[in-house]
Amino acid sequence: xxxxxxxxxxxxxxxxxxxxxxxxxxxxxxxxxxxxxxxxxxxxxxxxxxxxxxxxxxxxxxxxxxxxxxxxxxxxxxxxxxxxxxxxxxxxxxxxxxxxxxxxxxxxxxxxxxxxxxxxxxxxxxxxxxxxxxxxxxxxxxxxxxxxxxxxxxxxxxxxxxxxxxxxxxxxxxxxxxxxxxxxxxxxxxxxxxxxxxxxxxxxxxxxxxxxxxxxxxxxxxxxxxxxxxxxxxxxxxx
Amino acid sequence: xxxxxxxxxxxxxxxxxxxxxxxxxxxxxxxxxxxxxxxxxxxxxxxxxxxxxxxxxxxxxxxxxxxxxxxxxxxxxxxxxxxxxxxxxxxxxxxxxxxxxxxxxxxxxxxxxxxxxxxxxxxxxxxxxxxxxxxxxxxxxxxxxxxxxxxxxxxxxxxxxxxxxxxxxxxxxxxxxxxxxxxxxxxxxxxxxxxxxxxxxxxxxxxxxxxxxxxxxxxxxxxxxxxxxxxxxxxxxxxxxxxxxxxxxxxxxxxxxxxxxxxxxxxxxxxxxxxxxxxxxxxxxxxxxxxxxxxxxxxxxxxxxxxxxxxxxxxxxxxxxxxxxxxxxxxxxxxxxxxxxxxxxxxxxxxxxxxxxxxxxxxxxxxxxxxxxxxxxxxxxxxxxxxxxxxxxxxxxxxxxxxxxxxxxxxxxxxxxxxxxxxxxx
Ligand SMILES: Nc1ncnc2c1ncn2[C@@H]1O[C@H](COP(=O)(O)OP(=O)(O)OP(=O)(O)O)[C@@H](O)[C@H]1O
Ligand SMILES: [Mg+2]
Numbered sequence: 001x002x003x004x005x006x007x008x009x010x011x012x013x014x015x016x017x018x019x020x021x022x023x024x025x026x027x028x029x030x031x032x033x034x035x036x037x038x039x040x041x042x043x044x045x046x047x048x049x050x051x052x053x054x055x056x057x058x059x060x061x062x063x064x065x066x067x068x069x070x071x072x073x074x075x076x077x078x079x080x081x082x083x084x085x086x087x088x089x090x091x092x093x094x095x096x097x098x099x100x101x102x103x104x105x106x107x108x109x110x111x112x113x114x115x116x117x118x119x120x121x122x123x124x125x126x127x128x129x130x131x132x133x134x135x136x137x138x139x140x141x142x143x144x145x146x147x148x149x150x151x152x153x154x155x156x157x158x159x160x161x162x163x164x165x166x167x168x169x170x171x172x173x174x175x176x177x178x179x180x181x182x183x184x185x186x187x188x189x190x191x192x193x194x195x196x197x198x199x200x201x202x203x204x205x206x207x208x209x210x211x212x213x214x215x216x217x218x219x220x221x222x223x224x225x226x227x228x229x230x231x232x233x234x235x236x237x238x239x
Numbered sequence: 240x241x242x243x244x245x246x247x248x249x250x251x252x253x254x255x256x257x258x259x260x261x262x263x264x265x266x267x268x269x270x271x272x273x274x275x276x277x278x279x280x281x282x283x284x285x286x287x288x289x290x291x292x293x294x295x296x297x298x299x300x301x302x303x304x305x306x307x308x309x310x311x312x313x314x315x316x317x318x319x320x321x322x323x324x325x326x327x328x329x330x331x332x333x334x335x336x337x338x339x340x341x342x343x344x345x346x347x348x349x350x351x352x353x354x355x356x357x358x359x360x361x362x363x364x365x366x367x368x369x370x371x372x373x374x375x376x377x378x379x380x381x382x383x384x385x386x387x388x389x390x391x392x393x394x395x396x397x398x399x400x401x402x403x404x405x406x407x408x409x410x411x412x413x414x415x416x417x418x419x420x421x422x423x424x425x426x427x428x429x430x431x432x433x434x435x436x437x438x439x440x441x442x443x444x445x446x447x448x449x450x451x452x453x454x455x456x457x458x459x460x461x462x463x464x465x466x467x468x469x470x471x472x473x474x475x476x477x478x479x480x481x482x483x484x485x486x487x488x489x490x491x492x493x494x495x496x497x498x499x500x501x502x503x504x505x506x507x508x509x510x511x512x513x514x515x516x517x518x519x520x521x522x523x524x525x526x527x528x529x530x531x532x533x534x535x536x537x538x539x540x541x542x543x544x545x546x547x548x549x550x551x552x553x554x555x556x557x558x559x560x561x562x563x564x565x566x567x568x569x570x571x572x573x574x575x576x577x578x579x580x581x582x583x584x585x586x587x588x589x590x591x592x593x594x595x596x597x598x599x600x601x602x603x604x605x606x607x608x609x610x611x612x613x614x615x616x617x618x619x620x621x622x623x624x625x626x627x628x629x630x631x632x633x634x635x636x637x638x639x640x641x642x643x644x645x646x647x648x649x650x651x652x653x654x655x656x657x658x659x660x661x662x663x664x665x
Contacts, residue, residue, distance in 0.1 A: 013647060050473045053643050072475065080473040086465030090253050102245040103474045146470075 001064050003028045003154055003185040004049070009058035011044050018044040020209035021058065026187055026202075031180050033200035034189040035229070037237055040206040042189040043083060046158050049187070050080035062154055079152035083159040083189075085143050089132035093123055093142050096131060097149065104150045117149030120175065137168040144172060148179055155179065157188040161195060173199060193229040203229070205236055212236050242476050243484050250488025255495070259454050263496050267503030289376035290335040292318035292326040299346025301355075301388055305339060308383045312376070330362050331415065337361050337377040349388060349407050352399035357381075361414040361426045364583070374426045381410060417612035438580060441604035443500045444537060445576040448544045448600055451493045452568035455545060459552030460561025469646065478640045482633065486545055493541040529610045532618065536603035539625035543599040544568065546632020553639040556648035575601035585614070596620075599628045 004026035011019040019041040026032040034042045047053045049060060051071040060067040062074045087096045097117040101110045118127050121141045126134070134142065140160065147155060160176070161169040169192075176199060180186055190196050196203055197217045205213040205220075213220060213236050217229055226232045289309065293316055295302050309316060318329035323340055330338045338360040348355040359381070361374050388407045397404060412425040421429065462468040471481060547568055555561035575598050578584075584592065584605045595601040602621030609617045639645050 047469075047646070050469075052469055052472055052646055072477075075473055075475040078473065080470070082466040082469045084466065085470060086467060088249060088253055088467055089461075089465070090256055091249070095252075099245060099249050100470075100474070103242055103476055106241065 001028075002026060002061075003030065003063055004032075004187065005059070005061045006045075006049075007059045009045070009048070009060055010056045011041070011048055011053065012056045017209055019048075019206075022204075022206065022209070022211045023058075024204050024211060024214060026185060028185055029180065029183055030201045031176070031186045031188065031199050033196040033203040034187070034206060035191070035193070035196055035203055035233060036206035041209040042206060043158055045206075046080070046156050046187070046189060047082075050078060050156055051075055052080075077153045078156055079147045079150055079154070080156045081143055081147040081158060081160060083162070086139060087131045087142060087146075090130065092130055093121060093127040093134070093138075094118065096142065097121075097127075097146055100146050101149070113149050117145040120145035120149060122171070137164050140164060140168070140172065144175060148175070148184070151182075152184060155184055155186045157186065159189055159191065161190070161192060169195070193233060197229045205233065207237050242480050243487070246476075246481060246484025247488045247491070250485055251491055253458055254454055254489060254492045259450075259492075263450065263499050267499050287376055288313040288315065289337075289380055290315040290317060290333070291377060291380075292316070292330040292333075292335055292338040294321060294323050294326045294338065294340045295319070296321060296343045297341045297345035301346040301349050301391075302341045304384045304387050304391075305341065305380065308380045308387070312380060314376075314380070327360055327415075330360065334364070335362060336374050339377075339381075349392070352397065352403060354403050354407055354409055356409045356411055359410045359412050361412060363414050363416045363426050363429055364586070381408070384408065419611070439504050440533070440607055441576045441579045443497065443504060444540060444600060444603050445572045447493065447497045447500060447541065448572040449565075449569045451489070451496060451541065452544060452548050452572070453562075453565045454492070455489050455548040456552045456555060456561045456565045456568070457558060459549070460555040460558040460564075463555065463646075463648075464557040472640070472645075479637055482549070482636050482640055485549060486542070486633065486636075489545045489548070490538075490542055493545060494538060497537060497541065529607075532610070532622070533603060533606050536606050536618075536622060536625060539622065539629060540600050540603045542629045543625055543632065544572070546629055546636060547571075549636045550632060550639060553636065553645050554648060560648070571598050572600050574598060575604050579604045579608075583608070584617075585612070596624070599625055 002025045004024075006025070007023045008021050009019060009023070010017065010021050022041075022045070024032075034045065036042055044053070048055055049062070049067060051067055051074055055068050062077055065073040065077065067074050087093075088099075091099065094114070097114050101113045101117070104110075105113050121127060121138075121144075123138060123141065126138065131139070131142070144157075144160065147157070157176070161172050164172065173195060176186060176188070188199070200217060202216050203214070203220070204211050213224075213232070215223070220226075220232045221228065224232045224235050226235060289312060291309065291314060293305065293309075295305070315335070317333040317335045318326045318338075320326065323338070326338045326340070329335070340358040340360070342355070342357065345355045345357070359377070361377075364373060385406060385408050389405055392404050392407060412423065414421045414424050414426055414429050416429060459468075462471075472478075548565075551564045551567065552561060555564050575595055578587070578591075578595060579601070584595065584601075587595070595605075602618075602625055606618050606621060609615070
């Protein structure tokens with residue numbers, strides 16, 4: 001069974017079509033990347049998959065559970081990190097992790113979950129500071145920790161490293177690699193082709209709501225006779 | 240249950256910050272210190288002719304002055320006889336302003352240089368801020384008679400206490416309000432007293448709702464801007480639990496705000512009591528059951544406000560958009576407040592009553608007056624309406640939380656008929 005199966009998925013916002021009949025599969029344990037220009041439909045796909053928005057037509061299954069018919073089951077499997085997300089600003093980082101953990105575990109297990117989360121953030125003492133005093137990088141680390149401390153089967157990460165400095169971004173990529181080696185399936189979107197090439201086992205290139213290319217980064221480079229994914233991207237999008 | 244508690248705690252933490260609590264506390268303190276300054280109602284003359292019942296047991300030279308004054312003012316005299324009880328019934332039946340009772344020895348007292356008292360039974364119809372003014376025309380008749388009597392005494396070369404000659408007549412008041420008979424209390428005193436109950440309460444409700452509305456809608460706007468709402472909605476929790484957590488958390492904060500005001504209000508009342516109230520007025524205070532009913536209505540109104548806020552907040556795309564969405568809530572709270580302030584619900588035309596009835600915040604505002612006037616029907620209908628309203632908002636909110644509108648906001652989905660989508664879905 002595939003970790004994710006998307007079939008003929010379409011999402012319209014009123015008359016405007018955001019995603020136009022895409023199909024792709026993600027295998028268990030894979031890191032799968034969605035790439036494409038701004039407004040291509042990446043976030044829309046991830047939001048629908050995370051049970052936030054309704055499906056206009058088509059099917060979507062996460063580990064065999066239908067996003068349309070069994071959203072509650074799907075929510076137990078996934079962990080979604082929205083792009084540009086924040087946290088409740090009157091809570092401290094620790095309180096935030098604590099709050100989230102209540103939905104996943106109780107007792108000793110919950111305590112372990114929170115301390116694992118605190119470790120992932122790498123925030124040290126600052127974990128006890130109010131969230132609204134955090135820098136962008138600190139906030140992102142907190143949110144990633146929140147997303148993965150629950151040991152989800154399937155992590156959905158929308159532009160995790162955008163706006164971060166080189167050191168922070170590298171560390172976060174390492175966290176993602178580690179997560180994958182623990183057997184978590186990951187679906188991410190990114191504008192950083194270097195990052196996608198480094199992280200992803202396979203990618204799908206979306207443009208104007210349609211998938212225009214799909215495959216392992218190496219395959220795509222060969223197919224489009226490109227040096228790197230960036231070149232593939234430009235060639236495909238420019239037509 | 241654990242989830243709900245967790246959500247509730249988070250909600251309270253987010254809403255209850257120094258920035259939100261401080262204005263409430265400051266206002267409460269202001270209120271508390273206000274009490275000492277507030278005086279009685281300023282009475283202004285009204286042009287309308289007086290309507291009275293009159294019992295003249297004296298039938299002398301000086302009691303005739305009342306008839307002269309009444310006739311010169313085009314007064315309607317609904318009863319003119321010798322039985323006080325009949326006169327009072329006639330006054331109540333016809334809705335006249337007052338019953339004047341002139342005692343047997345009225346004229347002889349005046350002639351012997353003493354001050355003569357008449358007894359006035361006032362028929363107070365409402366408890367609005369200016370309702371005591373409705374009896375002003377009768378007040379003016381008495382003043383006129385007083386001046387005339389004084390003038391006659393001086394013309395007759397009356398010698399004696401100048402104070403009495405300048406003001407030879409006085410009156411004792413008894414005020415009827417609904418089923419209450421308040422001996423020795425004037426309409427102005429009733430008004431001053433009622434202000435504290437029938438004016439401060441609506442004011443409290445209005446302020447709490449306006450403030451709470453602002454805080455809650457902004458917090459929802461913030462949840463969207465921060466994407467914390469998105470995160471929350473992907474957690475393995477029921478939509479209903481999320482909505483309930485939000486509602487209960489905000490309700491807790493709302494009741495806390497109301498509580499802080501109540502304390503301020505209490506000090507205000509105490510400040511006023513020393514000056515205005517007599518034992519008689521205490522019968523206008525609400526009993527324990529009635530107080531409980533008002534408390535329940537206030538709590539229900541707060542829930543209605545929260546439900547409305549959550550519906551409106553669901554449409555807010557971000558913090559900024561949220562700010563402007565607080566306007567309709569404030570509007571709904573301010574309208575009944577001003578209407579209650581300047582008029583009586585019962586004296587309004589039917590369409591206006593209907594509009595006010597539909598606004599949930601009207602009900603706790605008018606409840607006190609209705610109970611004092613013995614009109615419990617409206618109170619019970621009000622409670623039923625508030626409960627229905629609250630349930631409706633919760634149902635709509637849960638629906639909204641299951642639909643796209645919550646995340647996409649208004650504007651794009653509206654084109655494809657958000658209401659159709661909202662209610663068409665399972
Ligand atoms: N709430 C919305 N209402 C209407 N249209 C929307 C909404 N959200 C997205 N869209 C439209 O759907 C299309 C896809 O948007 P989406 O946010 O999925 O793009 P994206 O690939 O994530 O872009 P980016 O790289 O800029 O994040 C765009 O044309 C966008 O205008
Ligand atoms: Mg996006």
